[in-house]
Amino acid sequence: MTPGSGGPRRQSVSPLRSDFTVRFHSEAQIEPLREATLALLERTGVKYQSAKALAILKRAGAKVDEGSDLVRLPRRLVEEALALAPRSFVLGSRDGADDLDLTSGFTYGTTDGCGVEVVDWRSGARRASTKADLADITRMQDCLGSISFWWPTVSAGDCGETAQLHEIEAGWNNTTKHLMGMVQGEKLARHAVEMAALVAGGAEGLRRRPLMSDLIGTVSPLVNDKDGIEAGLVFAAAGVPVCYVTMPNLGTTAPATKAGAFVVGAAEIVSAAVLHELAAPGAPVWGSIMQIYADPRTALTMTTPLDDRCRFLATELLHSFGLPALGPFGGTDAELPGTWQAGVETMLQLLQVALDGCETYTGIGLTNTYNLFTPENLVLDDDLYHRARHAFLDIPMDTESLALDVIDAVGPGGHFLAQPHTRRHMRDAVVRAVTQEIDADGQHYRDAASVARERALDILQHYEPAPLAADVQAELRRIVGHADRELRG
Numbered sequence: 001m002t003p004g005s006g007g008p009r010r011q012s013v014s015p016l017r018s019d020f021t022v023r024f025h026s027e028a029q030i031e032p033l034r035e036a037t038l039a040l041l042e043r044t045g046v047k048y049q050s051a052k053a054l055a056i057l058k059r060a061g062a063k064v065d066e067g068s069d070l071v072r073l074p075r076r077l078v079e080e081a082l083a084l085a086p087r088s089f090v091l092g093s094r095d096g097a098d099d100l101d102l103t104s105g106f107t108y109g110t111t112d113g114c115g116v117e118v119v120d121w122r123s124g125a126r127r128a129s130t131k132a133d134l135a136d137i138t139r140m141q142d143c144l145g146s147i148s149f150w151w152p153t154v155s156a157g158d159c160g161e162t163a164q165l166h167e168i169e170a171g172w173n174n175t176t177k178h179l180m181g182m183v184q185g186e187k188l189a190r191h192a193v194e195m196a197a198l199v200a201g202g203a204e205g206l207r208r209r210p211l212m213s214d215l216i217g218t219v220s221p222l223v224n225d226k227d228g229i230e231a232g233l234v235f236a237a238a239g240v241p242v243c244y245v246t247m248p249n250l251g252t253t254a255p256a257t258k259a260g261a262f263v264v265g266a267a268e269i270v271s272a273a274v275l276h277e278l279a280a281p282g283a284p285v286w287g288s289i290m291q292i293y294a295d296p297r298t299a300l301t302m303t304t305p306l307d308d309r310c311r312f313l314a315t316e317l318l319h320s321f322g323l324p325a326l327g328p329f330g331g332t333d334a335e336l337p338g339t340w341q342a343g344v345e346t347m348l349q350l351l352q353v354a355l356d357g358c359e360t361y362t363g364i365g366l367t368n369t370y371n372l373f374t375p376e377n378l379v380l381d382d383d384l385y386h387r388a389r390h391a392f393l394d395i396p397m398d399t400e401s402l403a404l405d406v407i408d409a410v411g412p413g414g415h416f417l418a419q420p421h422t423r424r425h426m427r428d429a430v431v432r433a434v435t436q437e438i439d440a441d442g443q444h445y446r447d448a449a450s451v452a453r454e455r456a457l458d459i460l461q462h463y464e465p466a467p468l469a470a471d472v473q474a475e476l477r478r479i480v481g482h483a484d485r486e487l488r489g
Contacts, residue, residue: 007462008455011145013098013177015106016354016361016385018392024356025316033259033313034320037266038075040222045072046271049226052233053275060278073274081274082322088359089241089284091149092209094176094199095466099209100148102286102324102359108148109353109385111141111365111378112331113215114182115154119374121460129154129373131166137365138174140378140456142465146364146385149178151215153365154373162483165191168212169476172199176466180213180243184227189214189234191483196240198475199468207239210284218246218268220253229275236280243326243360244272245288249301252294258310265289266317273323286359288326289314301369302333304345311349312356319357327353329363331370337377338449342367346381350388375456376449383434383452 047069048054054071058064060081063072088103100108118129121136134154141147152167159166164183171179172195183192192214193206200206214235216228235242246265248254254261269287276285291314293302315325329349334342346364353361364381366373395401406421416422437451438444468476 007464008143008459010143010463010465013108013148014145014386014389015100015104015108015148016389017106018355019394020392022355022357024310024312027320030313030316030320033262033266033317036259036263037270037317037321038078040263040267041073041078041271042075043072044222045070046267047071047223048229048271048275049224050229050233053224053229056275056278071271073271078270078274081277082270084277084281085273085285085322086282087322088324090209091178091180091213091241092200092211093149093178094172094211094468096209098148098177100178100360107327107353107358107361109329109361109364110147110149110151110180111137111153112363112370113151113153115366115371115373116157117368117372118154119372121375121457126372128157130158131156131163131170133373134167135170135174136460137373137378138171139463139465140375140459142175142177143459143463144378144382146382146389147177149180149360150175151180151362152182153378160484161488162188162480164188165195165480165483168192168195169480172476173468173473174465178211178213180215182215184216184231186227186230186234187487188483189231191479193234193238193240195476195479197238198472198479203238210240213241213243213284215243215245216272218244218272220246220248220268221264222268222271224268224272224275229272232272232276233279236276236283236285239280239283241284241286242276243286243288244269244276245290245326247290247292249292249294251296254291258291258313261291262289262313262317265291265314266321269318269323270321273321286324286326287318288328288362289318290328303331303369304333304349308348311352315356315358324360325358327356327358327361327363329353329361331363331366331381333369335368335372337367337374337380338452342377342380343384347384347388350384351391354388354392375460376453379452379456380434380448383448387433 049069057071091100093099118133119126137153150171156163156166168181196212197203197206200211216232219225232242246268248261248265250256250261254264273285314328318325332342332345365378435448437446439446
């Protein structure tokens with residue numbers, strides 16, 4: 001149901017911000033990483049697996065090894081290209097009510113992405129994720145205030161080669177918030193731009209206020225693959241913002257030292273951004289460096305070992321190159337929701353993200369190292385999000401808040417419950433978390449995971465977002481259907 005009809009009400013988008021100024025590293029401390037990144041780009045180079053990209057780079061003065069994909073980027077070229085990138089931009093929303101201004105000082109968040117399994121909210125069965133699951137989860141995203149923009153939380157695993165377009169269609173039909181797709185490949189990107197322009201009212205409308213952006217991954221170490229980089233070129237030409245992301249794995253796809261892994265990751269993001277700006281000067285672009293770890297005994301991937309220091313360096317390093325950042329929040333490695341591990345790992349990373357100054361971040365909603373979605377976990381993570389959001393907000397210190405007259409009236413040994421001041425402020429003084437839902441006997445708090453599941457199911461059963469116009473829905477179906485016929489094997 002929509003607001004006012006008795007069902008779950010759509011929460012106001014509530015991005016993270018800190019009322020306190022925090023600077024973790026000085027410019028002098030960041031400089032060795034920045035210099036090492038520039039040296040790596042100039043000396044070792046990066047591969048671009050695209051003839052189109054190589055031609056653009058060669059014309060700009062990059063050192064392209066003939067007969068190979070290897071390109072070395074002189075410092076001057078890197079700095080001149082990055083100077084063309086806008087320092088900030090706005091990510092538009094479908095109805096204009098939730099546009100995201102990256103100069104606002106807020107940190108706008110979304111879910112984790114591309115999970116491949118769900119616990120079916122009707123049957124309880126654990127299975128591969130589908131487009132229908134993503135549509136359901138998108139309605140939850142639209143309802144919750146912790147989520148400022150959309151990611152495909154799970155993949156449309158039943159849609160084959162064109163799954164990325166089906167995911168975007170599920171997004172457009174189930175949220176009015178900004179969409180960040182995960183589209184790779186030139187042909188899919190062209191269809192995605194066509195879809196976004198349709199919703200935006202035309203190509204120029206999309207360029208003026210982009211309702212969609214795209215996440216494109218590099219390949220560690222030091223490769224920009226053909227599908228990723230050619231999709232980026234399509235989006236750059238259309239004015240669709242692109243966030244390039246890398247996930248260097250310490251000891252496998254990156255050095256086993258955090259500093260070395262940051263250098264590899266930064267080189268990949270900067271190399272992609274340089275091409276982006278050379279191809280379309282002024283095209284909006286930002287980046288993300290998400291370090292991950294390989295367990296040396298099992299080779300299993302983990303995101304939060306005991307020593308996970310300086311995660312915030314990713315944001316500081318990207319900012320040193322003049323690029324906005326998508327913070328490297330990675331959720332939890334816990335298998336199932338509601339566990340000690342899930343809460344600790346999620347909360348620790350949320351607190352870092354709240355302080356590091358990144359413009360956007362990703363990471364709530366999935367367990368099992370961003371593979372598994374359960375409805376209750378998204379609500380539990382939403383609760384943790386709001387705890388972190390409140391942690392760094394200052395308190396009012398005006399006359400009403402200091403309450404000296406009230407304290408005088410009550411005096412030593414008195415009680416404040418009967419004071420008018422208490423009645424004015426008590427509702428705001430205690431806002432219950434998901435862990436503080438009162439049981440039927442009125443004496444105990446209920447199990448938090450059970451409460452979260454009930455709230456999640458209430459949204460899934462009763463909440464409906466503002467719909468697209470019927471003719472736009474029909475045209476989106478036509479575009480996706482055309483892509484299915486064109487691109488499926």
